[in-house]
Each structure stands twice: as C-alpha cells, then as structure tokens.
Amino acid sequence: MESQIHKIHQQLMKKEISCTNLVQERLDLLKLNTHNTVNSLLDNLALDLAAKVDVKIANGEEIGLLEGIPFGIKDVYMVQGTLTTASSDLLRKYKSPYTATAIQKLLDAGAIPLVKENCDSFGHGSSSENTIFGAVKNAINTDLVSGGSSGGSAVNVAKDYTVFSIGGDTGGSVRQPAGYNKIYGLKPTYGRISRFGLMAYASSTDCVGPIAKSIEDIRIVLNVMSGKDVKDQTTYQSEAISEETILNADEIKTVGYFKNFIETDAIDAKVKADFLASIEKIKAKGIEVKELDFFESDTLVSTYYTLAMAETASNLSRLDGTNYGNRIEGANLKDTYSITRSENFSEETKRRIIGGNQVLSQGFSDEIYLKGLNLRDQISENFEKDFKEVDVILSPVTPNSPPKIGDSLKDPLAMYLSDAYTVGFSLGQLPTLTVPQGTETGLQITAAKNNDELVLKFANFLKDTI
C-alpha cells in the first residue's frame, strides 16, 4: 500500500480535506467501533490541534509532513494529562504527569493523538485479552484475537481508524499483532528510540515500535522518534533513513533462515509451506539462501520469559498504591500493599510477578536466572556469528494462525510458546519488522544491530518479489 502519510499530507495541502473533518471522522470511527480498541479518546485535544493546523493551512503557511496526521498510542505511554491505565484496575484512574519522549517528538512534529489504545495489561500477554477493557477483536475475523500485547494499536491501523499507531514490543508485542492483522510493525534496534515515559515491563528488551500500513510510513515515524535522550541512557544517536536509500536492495546478497523454526511439528503445515514458497521466490531473484542453526524454541521462550518475569517483578514492585493507583486500605502497611496488589493485578500479571520473584530469590537465582542470562549471551553470540554469514534473517512471525478469543487465557504455556519466533530477536536487541506477506501471519525480517535501514530495504524488495 502507498504511504497514507504522504497522501493525507497532499490532501491537506491542496485543501481537499480539512484537518478538523479528518480528525472528527476518525474519532467517530473509533467511538463506534466494536473491536474494543479504545481505552480513552483524546477528542478535545485532537480537535484543538486539528483546528490549529487548519488555521495554518488557511493562512497559506507550510505544514510539516506529520502535521495533522492522526495517530494512536498504546495505553502504556505517558501523555501529560491523559489517563494512562496500562489496561489495569490498579491504574484505572491514573493520569500521566508528563509525556513520553517518543510521543513528545511526534507531537512536536505536529501529529495528532486520537486515542489511548487497548492492550494486554502492562504488556503481559500475546492476545490482548488480559485487559479490563474487554478482549480486542481481530480486524479481519472478530472471532479471533487481535494478538498482543499491542492489539488495539494493530487493529486501529488495520481498520484505518488511525493512520499509524505507536505500540511497545518487549517479546513480540508489535510484530505479532501486526502479523495477525496483516499490516507492518517494527521493533527497532534496542536503544534507537527512547523508552522514557513508556511503562517498564522488561527494561532490557522494551522497545517503542511503530505500526502502519506501508514501509514508507514506518520509515517516517521511525525517523521522527529516533535519537539519543538524556532521560534514557540506553539510547544512541542514529542516522535518519532516507526514502531513496531503502528503495534499492542490491546490497542484500544472502538471506538466512532458522532450519529448526521450520522443521518442527509445532509449525502449522500451511505456514511452513507458504514460508518455503517465499524462500523459493527469493532464490529465484538470484539471492543466496542459507539454512542456519539456532536454539530450540522452548529454550528461547523459557530464556525470554525467565528474564522478562524477573525484570517485571522488579519494575512493578513500585505499584503498591502508596503515591498513586487504586489503594485498598488494610490492617497495616504490608497488608495494604498486598491487598492493593492482589485485588488490582490480573491473574497473568500476578503469575509473572510471582515467577519473577521466584527466580530472583535465593536458591533459584543461580540455577535459573543467572543461567538465563548466560543463555541470552549465547543467543547474542549466535546472532553475531549469523550476521557474518548472511545480510538478513527471514522467519515466520508465528507458528500458527491467530487463536480464537478465550483460548489463550485457558492455557498460558501455549500462549508463551506461541511467541517462539519473536522472543529470540528481542533477546538479541535486533531490528525486526513484520511484513504482511508470505504466510497467513506475515514474515519477520531481521538484520544486525543498528541496521534498521537494511530491514526496510529488504521489506521493499519483498513487496515486489512475493
């Protein structure tokens, strides 16, 4: 699909549409939608900003490319003065005191925020069913889950309720819902975009990620949000990616894929056949394809979840109702903490906090947590070795098609295992993009660290190849 941002920009400049009408139309769609994508609408703010854009255009002033473009925000980002619930009871009435750096950059560029979007509570889930606002329904088939945790964001983009949305990806939470709803979703290299103002789930893999309908829109939004931020000291300075450079993929000579992802009983037969057919089409273009060895899926999933649970147990320990959140008073202070947390966290969030505290406690940490860290190092080393052999790695996004609503909550282990193809790249902190092609739930393109540009180049190549 062509760039929606460029198209709307032209329409605004030529006065074919007014920004106010555009924003009102999208707000109406969001309000009436039955996919449960909305936690709160930012209608007053959005309409005020839209009116200002219209005044500028009426006065014949130039507007920036993102000026007046309506977008959505996963409800785990701080936007000053707006409710930021993380889809949880604990923060149901919590108001952001400040704005996340990534979102502030979009606001500074003139983009218009419409909605705080439904998601799994604190990012804990792969289906967007772990939420107090009702399970998010898939954009294509409403009996199925939207994927998660950025499910509301993916569905809003897929249904054209927002032009783009900002999700968060810790273990696949942008890439998997993008795949389930047949759109693009990028997890950039860890540190490319500031995490300041994104509620922390697992800090060592949390990434801000754009979701959109075209590669060009992903590129535009990525460029605006990227850069070093003194408020997140893991960020680094990156070069802007130009539109022209990503149109030519001639430098990509070798593509790899993980043999064990494909040669397993866990993958759906059609996903496997479609993936291998895509590989054949790539070969037919004269690109060399190499089979690569990788860790077993259950090792990847276990390593990721062990570390993510440890980090989330630590990050969420601050949520005790003392300074904010839905405090429930008990007999004494400790009782107040534990009642507040027991009553306000979902079952899945509690499961992860408990698991995290387990692995961090004496007697477990050596055997599980430190071993998990060691495995993570091995996974990273493996990637470094691979990227000496190949330019990009291609993989399916998920082993299976989206489950029905209700099924994932019954079987948490099955839900964890459905993340088998996404979590490894999170542990490696690598740039990975979901493209809506190749298999029913799309394909993932991964490149070496800081090489987000190459991922976008290959996406453009695939668009014309398969």
Next chain:
Amino acid sequence: MSKIMTVDILSSIKGAKESEAVGKLFETIKNANTSNNNAINANHNNAVSLDELREDIVIDSPQAEKEIIIENFPKEKNGFLVVAKVIEE
C-alpha cells in the same frame, strides 16, 4: 537473614502460588546447556560510559506535573495527602 520468605510475601500478593506453566519454563532453563564463559552481559552492553553520565543535579518539575502528581495521590484530607499506614515494626 535466615527467615525463608515465601512468594506471596516476596511479591506482596495475597495467596500467591507458584504456577505450573511458569514452572515448566524454569525446568527448560535448568536442563539447558550453558557455556562455561562467565562473561555475563558481554553482548548486551548498554551501560552508559562515564563521560556521558547525566549531570547529578536536581531538576524542578513543572507546576503542571506537580499538580497531576498530587491529583494521582490516592487519599487527601483537609489539604493533606494521607499515606496508607505508618510502618509499625
């Protein structure tokens, strides 16, 4: 500290119990082969260099931020913010 702390106390969650699904993940880790090198974090070195450390200064929050922080406080009485309970032990 010799006192054994159970997961419900560690997590401040009443009735917290270890989960079977999570236990299976931990078993996989226990049984995985790990390398002998002890270079923990060798490949994901995100630490900031000493030269780039943020200045150690207190930055005053804008008034709007302060007002929302107060608004978020769970309880207020006669203009005072009320904490849950005092630590008694």
